Structures are given as C-alpha cells and as structure tokens.
Amino acid sequence: MAVEFLATEMETAVRVVHLASSLCVKVQEKLRLPSSTNGHVKSKDDDSPVTVADWGVQAIVSWVLAQVFGGQNLSIVAEEDTESLSKAESLGLLGAVSSAVNEALSEASKYGLPKPDKPLGTTDILEAIGRCNSVGGPKGRHWVLDPVDGTLGFVRGDQYAVALALIENGKVLLGVLGCPNYPVKKECLSNGCNKPGAAGSVSKGCVMYAKRGSGQAWMQPLIPGGYPESATLLKASSVDDPVLATVCEPVERANSNHLFTAGLANSMGVRKKPMRVYSMVKYAAIACGDAEVFMKFAQSSYKEKIWDHAAGVVIVEEAGGVVTDAGGRNLDFSKGVYLEGLDRGIIACSGQVLHGKLIGAVYASWESSSL
Ligand SMILES: Nc1ncnc2c1ncn2[C@@H]1O[C@H](COP(=O)(O)OS(=O)(=O)O)[C@@H](OP(=O)(O)O)[C@H]1O
Ligand SMILES: [Mg+2]
Numbered sequence: 001m002a003v004e005f006l007a008t009e010m011e012t013a014v015r016v017v018h019l020a021s022s023l024c025v026k027v028q029e030k031l032r033l034p035s036s037t038n039g040h041v042k043s044k045d046d047d048s049p050v051t052v053a054d055w056g057v058q059a060i061v062s063w064v065l066a067q068v069f070g071g072q073n074l075s076i077v078a079e080e081d082t083e084s085l086s087k088a089e090s091l092g093l094l095g096a097v098s099s100a101v102n103e104a105l106s107e108a109s110k111y112g113l114p115k116p117d118k119p120l121g122t123t124d125i126l127e128a129i130g131r132c133n134s135v136g137g138p139k140g141r142h143w144v145l146d147p148v149d150g151t152l153g154f155v156r157g158d159q160y161a162v163a164l165a166l167i168e169n170g171k172v173l174l175g176v177l178g179c180p181n182y183p184v185k186k187e188c189l190s191n192g193c194n195k196p197g198a199a200g201s202v203s204k205g206c207v208m209y210a211k212r213g214s215g216q217a218w219m220q221p222l223i224p225g226g227y228p229e230s231a232t233l234l235k236a237s238s239v240d241d242p243v244l245a246t247v248c249e250p251v252e253r254a255n256s257n258h259l260f261t262a263g264l265a266n267s268m269g270v271r272k273k274p275m276r277v278y279s280m281v282k283y284a285a286i287a288c289g290d291a292e293v294f295m296k297f298a299q300s301s302y303k304e305k306i307w308d309h310a311a312g313v314v315i316v317e318e319a320g321g322v323v324t325d326a327g328g329r330n331l332d333f334s335k336g337v338y339l340e341g342l343d344r345g346i347i348a349c350s351g352q353v354l355h356g357k358l359i360g361a362v363y364a365s366w367e368s369s370s371l
C-alpha cells in the first residue's frame with residue numbers, strides 16, 4: 001500500500017500542536033492568578049508581549065520536530081529568539097519556561113510523541129528555541145511556527161492560536177492551528193465569555209488542520225491530558241449574501257485600519273457589526289463556518305510575517321474558502337520571513353462570491369482611503 005503523502009509530517013504536526021496547546025492552557029491559567037503575573041510576561045522591543053508560553057511552545061515544537069525528522073537539515077522559521085531569555089537577569093523566566101516545557105514533555109507519550117529520557121536542561125531549551133532561526137525562502141522545506149499568535153489575547157485571557165505550517169518550495173503544504181479557547185458558541189468568540197472563570201463558561205478548545213490539495217480540513221477537540229480519537233470535517237460557510245455575512249478583524253486598531261474595513265464592509269452590503277478576535281482564530285472562524293470574511297489592513301509600513309498566516313491560509317482554502325491580498329493575488333510564502341509584495345491587505349472569504357464583492361469594494365474605495 002502506498003504511504004500517504006506527508007503522513008508523518010501531518011501526524012507529528014497535529015500531535016505536537018495538541019501538546020503545545022496543553023502547555024498554553026496551563027500557562028494561561030497561571031497568568032490569570034493574581035499572584036503570578038510577574039515574570040511570565042515580558043515586553044519586546046516593539047512593546048508587544050512575549051510569555052513563558054511563547055518560548056515554551058517554540059522549545060517543544062522544535063525539540064519534537066528534531067527528534068522525529070532529525071536536527072541536521074531541519075529548517076524552522078519561528079517568531080521567538082533567545083536574546084532576552086538568555087540574559088543573566090532572565091534566570092527566573094528561563095526557569096519558568098523550563099518547568100513548563102518539562103511538564104508538557106513528560107506527557108508527550110500520551111500524545112504519541114517522543115519524550116526525553118530525562119528533563120531538558122536550560123541549555124537544551126535555549127538550543128531548541130534558538131534552532132528556529134531559519135529565514136525560509138523559495139527552495140526546500142521549512143517549518144513555520146508562531147508559537148503563540150495573538151499573545152495579547154493570550155495575556156488578556158482571550159483568544160490565541162498555536163500555528164504550525166510546512167512550506168516546500170514556497171508553497172504551504174500543510175497547516176495546523178491549535179485554538180485552545182475556541183468556543184462551541186460563536187457569540188463567545190469576541191465577547192470573552194470563554195475567559196477562564198467567566199460565569200457560565202462553555203466547552204472550548206480545538207485543533208484544526210489541513211493538507212494542501214486534499215480538499216479537506218479537519219477539527220479535533222482539545223482534550224485534557226491526551227490525544228483525541230475523533231476528527232470532524234470542516235466546511236466554510238455557504239452564505240454568499242453580504243447582508244448575512246459576519247466579518248472578523250483584528251482587535252487592535254494599531255494592527256488593522258478599522259475605519260477602512262468598516263467602509264469596505266458597508267459598501268459591499270454587510271450589515272452585522274464586525275467580530276473582533278485576536279489571532280489566527282479569525283482564519284479558524286472562516287474555516288469552520290462561524291464567519292464569512294476576515295480582513296486585515298495594516299499600516300503600509302508594516303510587513304506581514306509568514307508565521308502569522310501560513311497555517312490559517314491552507315486550512316481556510318481546503319475548507320472551501322479563498323485567501324488573497326487586496327489585489328486578489330495569492331499570498332507569497334516564498335520570499336523569506338515576510339509576505340513580500342503583499343498588495344495592501346489580507347482578505348479571507350468563505351467563498352468566491354463574497355471574495356469577488358470584497359475585491360470590488362477595495363477597488364472602488366481605495367482611492368478615497370488615507371492608508
Ligand atoms: N503594527 C502591526 N500591524 C499589524 N500587525 C502587527 C503589528 N504588530 C504586530 N502585528 C502582528 O499581529 C499579530 C496579531 O494579529 P491579530 O490579528 O491577532 O491582531 S489583534 O491582536 O487582534 O489586534 C501579532 O502576532 P503575535 O506577535 O504572534 O501575537 C503580530 O505578528
Ligand atoms: Mg503572530
């Protein structure tokens with residue numbers, strides 16, 4: 001029998017995202033305790049937050065991929081580095097990362113993944129994080145990782161995602177999104193009713209994944225302490241009337257021009273209020289039919305990074321959706337760390353009809369925008 005294309009890569013990626021998501025759930029719970037906020041969150045040079053979970057997930061994914069595929073020719077493009085974590089003053093933080101990583105890896109066999117013989121030392125952990133310093137490019141295979149996407153949402157007890165993709169010769173072959181706070185009820189996506197401890201909090205958490213060209217995207221529930229037996233097929237929404245469409249976009253005004261996207265939505269006939277959600281959970285919402293449109297129009301000086309989109313794009317496309325830049329072109333993952341040549345913004349829709357209308361709206365309104 002022929003071995004299924006990318007079977008080991010897909011299997012490993014899905015399992016490690018489950019394991020990494022379990023680390024995030026624990027760290028986010030700790031962050032919500034009033035006594036332990038200090039030391040778990042740091043500010044980067046651009047003032048964006050980074051946490052024990054960002055470094056911890058990067059260490060775990062890097063370590064597992066190296067165990068399964070060999071460290072020699074492994075190329076991983078990922079968001080975090082070891083610069084601030086290896087400073088003498090960060091010893092406490094590094095200790096917290098080490099505890100989180102070793103606690104998670106001690107459960108690795110429950111996820112069908114390799115487990116270290118003894119706990120990883122801080123040198124091993126820094127090495128694993130630091131190994132993810134590839135810059136990608138047009139040739140060869142590159143794993144692309146955003147260990148915690150939407151760190152701001154994570155810190156605020158809200159939505160975030162663990163995002164892992166595999167790119168080969170510039171094309172995204174597979175993508176996995178761990179969405180530990182993804183709610184069963186769509187209304188909870190943007191109103192925080194899934195925040196830990198929120199009254200009446202509902203069941204939540206899933207991992208979504210897809211392989212390029214399969215025509216299928218899948219969702220598994222996130223279950224505590226192990227790997228689930230089942231997966232269900234995802235389907236993007238069949239709604240193609242803008243009046244019925246839900247539009248999602250970044251929470252932070254600094255990350256996307258809310259005024260411009262409101263104008264676009266209005267001009268294409270959207271009536272519902274936008275659903276503002278942190279992270280690649282916006283792609284997840286399109287893939288599983290909870291929203292029809294995702295738009296992100298960052299400032300023109302901002303360059304989008306491949307790890308913020310790779311996994312989400314392939315999952316949406318395989319679920320039946322369409323993702324392009326604002327000029328209607330596919331995103332280019334072949335140019336290294338950045339989505340070079342991106343035309344203005346990112347547009348993901350559940351189908352061709354809405355996508356066509358949105359591209360038309362961009363075309364009509366661009367001239368009058370101040371971007
Ligand atoms: N200035 C600016 N403009 C546009 N985008 C930026 C900007 N700064 C950061 N980022 C990236 O946005 C990622 C989070 O995107 P979101 O869509 O989740 O935004 S939001 O938090 O909901 O506002 C976020 O990902 P993480 O760092 O993984 O959280 C960043 O990569
Ligand atoms: Mg990100």
Ligand SMILES: [Mg+2]
Nearest residue numbers: 079146148149
């Ligand atoms: Mg991140």
Ligand SMILES: [Mg+2]
Nearest residue numbers: 048049079151
């Ligand atoms: Mg970040």
